[in-house]
Amino acid sequence: MKKLFTQLTLVFALVFGLAGCGNQTTHSKSAANDNQITITYNLKRQHHEFASKKVKVKNGATVLKGLQKTGWKVKLNKGMVTSIDNNTQNEKQKVYWMYKINGQEAQNGVAKQKVHRNDKIDFDLQTVNQ
Missing domain, CATH: 2.170.130.30 (Ferric Hydroxamate Uptake Protein; Chain A, domain 1)
Known part of the structure; x- marks a missing residue:
């Protein structure tokens, strides 16, 4: 059970971490286009x-x-x-x-x-x- 909990925690951390990076990239491109x-x-x-x-x-x-x-x-x-x-x-x-x-x-x-x-x-x- 501990192993499953650890794996799920790791998956959620990766998903939310990558989602945050994706937004920054989009925002950077938008700022560059505004310039x-x-x-x-x-x-x-x-x-x-x-x-x-x-x-x-x-x-x-x-x-x-x-x-x-x-x-x-x-x-x-x-x-x-x-x-x-x-x-x-x-x-x-x-x-x-x-x-x-x-x-x-x-x-x-x-x-x-x-x-x-x-x-x-x-x-x-x-x-x-x-």
Whole structure:
């Protein structure tokens, strides 16, 4: 009888111990997913969209970090985007990459500007009149 009682106690301890571990794993995955946000990047030329990608980044990431996760080849010069996916600005023709977040002109450079859940970021290769 003692042997049966010991075996049952051991089985219950294992079942409840493993059940507790299972909940922690689920909670950890849920917390990790809460830290991920989705951002949409659109590429435009003279206000006409020609490419679009959605990426997941950590909450608090920068526009640049998300742009790099798109898989597009990105080139910078002194913190300014000069080329995306082989679409390069042309200083002689005054064609530059400009970007907006949710339809609003960006207030910071791509390396400083933070993104938020469901942001829509438009990079437009456009002629700038100075």
